[in-house]
Amino acid sequence: AQSVTQPDIHITVSEGASLELRCNYSYGATPYLFWYVQSPGQGLQLLLKYFSGDTLVQGIKGFEAEFKRSQSSFNLRKPSVHWSDAAEYFCAVGAMGTGGFKTIFGAGTRLFVKA
Amino acid sequence: DSGVTQTPKHLITATGQRVTLRCSPRSGDLSVYWYQQSLDQGLQFLIQYYNGEERAKGNILERFSAQQFPDLHSELNLSSLELGDSALYFCASSTPNNYGYTFGSGTRLTVV
Numbered sequence: 001a002q003s004v005t006q007p008d009i010h011i012t013v014s015e016g017a018s019l020e021l022r023c024n025y026s027y028g029a030t031p032y033l034f035w036y037v038q039s040p041g042q043g044l045q046l047l048l049k050y051f052s053g054d055t056l057v058q059g060i061k062g063f064e065a066e067f068k069r070s071q072s073s074f075n076l077r078k079p080s081v082h083w084s085d086a087a088e089y090f091c092a093v094g095a096m097g098t099g100g101f102k103t104i105f106g107a108g109t110r111l112f113v114k115a
Numbered sequence: 116d117s118g119v120t121q122t123p124k125h126l127i128t129a130t131g132q133r134v135t136l137r138c139s140p141r142s143g144d145l146s147v148y149w150y151q152q153s154l155d156q157g158l159q160f161l162i163q164y165y166n167g168e169e170r171a172k173g174n175i176l177e178r179f180s181a182q183q184f185p186d187l188h189s190e191l192n193l194s195s196l197e198l199g200d201s202a203l204y205f206c207a208s209s210t211p212n213n214y215g216y217t218f219g220s221g222t223r224l225t226v227v
Binding site: 042043045094100101 | 117119148150157158160163165170171173205207214215216217218219220221
């Protein structure tokens with residue numbers, strides 16, 4: 001069964017600084033990997049996804065993520081954070097099983113942005 | 116607007132009661148997923164439907180049930196409600212072979 005770990009419960013960065021959110025997964029084969037963002041009072045929005053191919057994936061809102069098989073990681077990055085990026089970020093891993101496609105979400109990392 | 120519609124947005128009810136949450140998926144999406152989000156449990160997968168049929172079950176209690184109708188909208192029924200059922204309930208949808216989900220804005224259930 002797949003699992004996903006987000007080691008950081010919360011992170012604070014200054015506006016304009018770079019950001020990296022960590023995500024580690026556990027799965028026997030190459031998984032489907034996702035990052036979602038949740039603003040307060042909202043549902044989750046898909047930022048980017050990785051299925052195969054280029055290990056550096058570009059997403060919406062200026063985010064990117066890099067798949068590193070050797071480290072079982074899929075970290076999310078942004079070169080310059082804006083105050084509007086303050087939200088909760090969820091890494092997710094999906095895999096096809098006997099019951100169809102299942103997606104497991106990490107516990108989330110809450111991002112605080114200070115002026 | 117994500118295209119996934121959930122109603123109601125808020126629901127307050129008493130213990131022991133039964134409620135129904137409704138979800139209309141994004142146009143063209145055949146799969147519907149239900150998730151429960153709480154502070155202590157995080158985002159927990161409950162159940163998935165694909166084109167009217169149950170496809171996968173997660174941590175769904177026996178007091179909870181769901182169905183997907185021919186027009187693809189889905190309902191999640193929660194019965195014999197307990198205080199611990201208070202949470203945000205999200206519906207998400209996806210198209211075949213596109214495994215990224217589109218989420219609705221959720222239903223906040225408060226059991227008093």
